[in-house]
Amino acid sequence: MKTLIERKDAVNTWMERFGVKFGIYKHGVFHEQLFPFDSVPRVISHDEWTILEKGLIQRCNALNAFLLDIYNEKKIVKDGIIPEEFIYSSKGYFAECEGIKPSKGIFAHIAGIDLVQAKDGTWYILEDNLRIPSGASYPMIARNITRKVSPQTFANNHVAENRNYSDLLKETMDYVNDGRGINVILTPGRYNSAFFEHSYLAEKSGAILAFPGDLIVEDDMLFYKDISGNKERVGAVYRRVSDEYMDPLTFEESSVLGVPNIMQIYAKGNVAIVNGIGNGVADDKGIYYFVPKMIKYYLNEEPILKNAPTYLPYFEEDKKYVLENLSKLVIKDVSEAGGYGVVFGRDLDAEHLKEMYDLVDKEPRRWIAQEVIDFKDLEIIEDGKYVERKADLRAFVLTGKETKVWKSGLTRFSRNPNSFVVNSSQGGGFKDTWVMEE
C-alpha cells in the first residue's frame, strides 16, 4: 500500500486524463472540478462484509416490497404499521403512480445506501437513496487507475474486483428490459453535476447515452430516434432525470429534460424505468424510521443492520424527547438532500436553538432527529501527513433477478476537520473501498 500512496501524483495525473470530474454551480456559473481522491483505501474485512452484504440485501428487498405495496395494495398502511399521512404527505409520493406494477415488480433497481461506522465498529444506516443515487463510477475508475499505478499493491492484497459495477448494471437492466429493446441511459445533459458518471456508465455497460429529445413514445412503445429516420425500440431506460422532470405531460410542464407521455407506456408495462418513478416515498427521511418495521412486516425477519437512533417529532412522545434534548441531537429536514438541511443542535446558540425549537414544534412532520453517532474517523493524507476525517460509505445494491451488493462502495470524506458533511457538492473527497476476498 505504501507504493500506492507514494505514487499519489501519478494517480492524480491519470484522474485528470480520464476526466474524473463532477460539475458544480458556483454563483450560477457551471464549473467542472476534479473530485479529490485520497489514495488510502477504506478496507472492509471479508467477515465484516458478509454481514453488511446480508443486511443490505435484506433492507433493499424490504424497500422494494414496500414500494410495490404502497402503489398497489397498501397492506402496510391498512395493517397500521405506518400511519397513512406519512405516505401521502411525502414529497416523493406520486398519486400518478398508483396502480403501477413495474417490470418484474422492481421499483428500486439501484439503491445507494449510506452507512457510517461508529467508534465501536457498529455500522449504522444513515440514509436510503432510491431515486438517482450517484457515485459508483468514481471507485470504478479509481480502481482502474490505482491498479495501473501500483500493481504490486494489488498483487499483495486480495481485493474484490469492483470494475464489474457496469456488468451488474447491465444485468439489472437486461433483466427488467426483458428482451423488449435496447438499454439507454437518459442524462439531463452535459451540465448535470454527475454527467461524467452518466457517460462513463453508458460506455462501460454498453448502453446508449440518450439526451432529452432522443426518445419518443409511439405505438405504445418507447423509441430511440436515429438521424436517418429509423427508430430503435427501447426496453429499459436508466434515467438520471428526477421524477418531476420525467414527463412534462404528467409532472412539471416546463421540463424539457423528460420524455412526453412516457408515464402512460410505463404504466402499461411497455418499458422499464430504472429507478422507478415515485421511489421517493421510500427514501423519505421520515419513512426511514419505519424501515426496520418494514423488514419485520414484509420479510418476517429481524433487521440485520441498525438505523441510527431516530425520533419522529410527529409522535407526541418523540416530540417531547426531541424538544427537551435538542442541543445534543442532529436535526434533519426530511425534504432536503445532499447534506443540506442538516443541523447539529450543539452548534446552535440560544437564539437559533429557540428558532429550531419553534420549527419542530410547529411543523413536526417536516423533521427527524437523530442521536449523534461517534464516528470512526478514517485516515487521509493531507500535505504529506496522515490526518483523521469524518467519512461515510455509500453501498450500491442492485436488484434484478437477484439482489446483489456491489463489492465496493463510495467512501466519501469531509476535507474540513470540523465537518460531518461529506457530500461532493460541499467539497468532500473520495476513497476507494476495498472489500477483502479472504
Added chain:
Amino acid sequence: MNTYQYTYQTCISFDNKVSKHFFKLRCLPYRCKFQTIIEEDFSVSPCKNIMRSTDSFGNELIFGSTEEPHKSFTFASRGIVNISQHLTIEEPNHIFRLPTTLTEVNEDMIKFSDKVTSFDNKNIIQGTLSLVDALHEKMKYESYSTTTKTSAIEAFSQGKGVCQDFSHVMLAILRNKKIACRYITGFIPGEGESHAWIEVNDNGIWYAIDPTRKLLIESDYLKISQGRDFNDCSMERGVFVGNGFQYKQVHITMTEL
C-alpha cells in the same frame, strides 16, 4: 336512467407554426357503474400517432404527438351514454383527504365553514349542501373572473369565481374537516363549455354535488374525469416547439335522447 348524446370539440390555433407537439387529452366519458357507453368516437388532427390509456385515477386518456409543423390543432369526441344516479360505492384513497396547492384553506375559510355547520359522520352530505348554500353568499359566479391556476384561497378572498373555483373552495373546506372528496370534470345538458363539480365520500359512498348550481347530482350529468383538483382532470395538456399565442375554442353539446 337517462340516455344522452354528447359532442365535444376543442380547436387550438397558434399565431405561428408549432412542431413536435405532444399532447394528452381527457375528453372521453369516465368508465363507472352509473355510466354505460353505447357509442363512442373521437378524432385528433393533425395526428398520425394516437394512443389510448387510463391514468391512475381511472380517467380515459388519449395521447400522442404530431411532428409536422401546424397552425391549428383540433380534437373532438362524440357518443351516446346511459346515465343513472351518480353514486359509487368505494372506500376513499387517503389522498382525497389531503389538500393540494389549489385546495388549501386559510383562517377565513375555516371560520366561515365553522359558522355554517359542524360535521360529524352522520351529516356529511347535508352539511356539504348547507355549506354550498352559504358559500353563494360569500362568492358570486362571474365568468372569466379567475384562471385555471387560481387557488381556493384566492377565489374565496376575491369573492368570485367560476365552477372550478366553487369546487376548489368546497374541496379545501371539506379536506380541512378530513372528509374525502374529489374534483370532477364533465358535461351538463345544453350547449357550451365543460363543467366542474365535486364528489364527497360519506361512509364509503361517493355522492356527486354541484357547488355552482347548489344541488345533489342525479342522472343528468356526464362525468369525464376525477382527481384531487383541476390539475388531475385537465382536459388538454400539451408541449410543443415554437412560440406565439394560442387561442382555444371549446364547444360541447349534450342532449337527452
Added chain:
Amino acid sequence: MNTKTISATKADKLFWLGRYAERTYLSLHFLRAYYDKMIDGEENAYHEYCSHLSLDESFNTPSNFVKSFLYDKQNPFSISAELECANDNAMELREEITSETLAYIQISLARISNLAQTNETNITALQPITDNLLSLWGSIEERVLNDYALAILMVGKILEHIDIRIRFDYPFDRVELLYERLKTHLRYVPYIYNIEVIEELDKLLTSKEYCHDVFYKNKLLSLVNSVVCTNN
C-alpha cells in the same frame, strides 16, 4: 454497443468534434509557420494570418498576437477556445469514442491551461498537444467501432481541412484531393448531407474556376459549410 443507431444530437457532436479537433491541429500548424516567419523579422506576418481568417484584429506586438491565439478564450481562433469546443463535443460522445480517446483531449486541455498560467509564448511548448491530436485520430480509428460514427467524424475532419485550405489559398490539387476524400466518406452517411450543395460544389470546384478571388472564395466557403446538416 449493441446497435449502430446514431441520434441527430450525436451526429451533430461527432461532426463538430471532427471539425474542432482538426481546427486545433491546423491552427497549431499555422501558428508554428507564422511564428517561424516572425523570427526573421517579418513582424507583421500575423496580419497575413488574421486576414486569411477574415479577422480584423490589431495586436501591437507579435507576442500579444501569440498569447491571444494560444490562450485567449475570448478569441474563438485561439488554441484554448478551439480545444474547449472539441472537448464540449467529445464529452457527450464518451461511449461512442471511448474514455481512452477522450483522454487525448482532456490531457491537451490540462496542458494548455498550465501553459496559460505561465503565459508561455514559445510555441514548441505546445508540441505535446499536436502529438495528442494525432494520437486522438489514431485512437478514433482503433476504437470507434460504429462505422457511421467514424464516417461522420472523418467528414468533420476533412471538411474543416478543406475550409482552411481554401482560406489559406492552397493550390487547387490540394483542395481537390480532400474534396474527393470527403465524398467517399459522405457516401456512408447519406442522411447527413445536402445533395444539392454537393452538386453545386462539383460545378464550382474545378481547376478552371478555382482562384483566390474574394467573391469566389466566399461563395465556396459558404457552400463547404453548408454541406452537412445534422439537425433534422
